[in-house]
Amino acid sequence: MLTQKQKELLLFIHNRMQDEGVPPSFDEMRDALDLKSKSGIHRLITALVERGFIRRLPHRARAIEVIKLPENSVSTVASSPAGEAPRRGFHPSVIEGAKRGSEPSIPAAHVIDSQTVSIPLMGRIAAGVPISAIQNHSHDVVCPPDLLTSGEHYALEVKGDSMIEAGIHDGDTVIIRRCTSAENGDIVVALVEKEEATLKRLRKKGSTIALEAANPAFETRIFRPDQVDIQGRLVGLMRRY
Numbered sequence: 025m026l027t028q029k030q031k032e033l034l035l036f037i038h039n040r041m042q043d044e045g046v047p048p049s050f051d052e053m054r055d056a057l058d059l060k061s062k063s064g065i066h067r068l069i070t071a072l073v074e075r076g077f078i079r080r081l082p083h084r085a086r087a088i089e090v091i092k093l094p095e096n097s098v099s100t101v102a103s104s105p106a107g108e109a110p111r112r113g114f115h116p117s118v119i120e121g122a123k124r125g126s127e128p129s130i131p132a133a134h135v136i137d138s139q140t141v142s143i144p145l146m147g148r149i150a151a152g153v154p155i156s157a158i159q160n161h162s163h164d165v166v167c168p169p170d171l172l173t174s175g176e177h178y179a180l181e182v183k184g185d186s187m188i189e190a191g192i193h194d195g196d197t198v199i200i201r202r203c204t205s206a207e208n209g210d211i212v213v214a215l216v217e218k219e220e221a222t223l224k225r226l227r228k229k230g231s232t233i234a235l236e237a238a239n240p241a242f243e244t245r246i247f248r249p250d251q252v253d254i255q256g257r258l259v260g261l262m263r264r265y
């Protein structure tokens with residue numbers, strides 16, 4: 025599963041290589057996706073490499089090879105009239121989903137009986153490479169009421185193993201209390217740069233925010249406060265065997 029920005033970047037690279045035979049520069053990628061810095065492009069490229077959509081070719085400048093495109097994606101390279109040069113620019117195919125920057129509507133929890141509460145499952149959350157987080161309400165999951173605290177709750181399916189040393193495994197279902205702030209050391213759903221979300225431990229370090237993994241294979245990522253929005257705090261976990 026790719027985020028909207030990852031899909032846009034992948035198609036932009038693919039289309040540029042079809043047009044000109046070489047991949048775009050990082051500056052061109054940044055401008056095409058309307059990002060403020062190239063660090064965002066580096067993160068998107070890394071995510072695409074790790075998911076097998078592109079690969080880097082060693083010892084060559086701007087050496088990126090597109091291996092595959094997402095399912096149901098259509099290449100947006102337009103055929104040019106005879107005698108005209110190929111048209112440049114990025115024209116992404118539209119992929120339906122939650123609009124960037126919009127807050128999804130989360131249905132309320134329902135008490136089934138004294139031992140069971142139903143809460144909405146709102147998609148997947150990355151414990152690894154960031155992916156789109158709170159999406160659309162797909163179905164409900166049931167959990168014991170003692171997993172919930174006061175306030176609004178929702179569930180997310182964990183994708184990845186960056187929090188494995190905190191006892192959170194790939195495929196687990198995490199129970200999240202919706203909030204916009206958290207204490208130092210809390211495990212949170214963090215929306216990075218309004219686009220990608222991940223499940224990480226929050227550390228406030230001076231004027232920066234660190235999102236820490238609980239797996240030495242994953243590095244701690246440092247952001248400015250305006251780059252991170254807290255969408256909830258972990259309050260419970262469920263696992264199927």
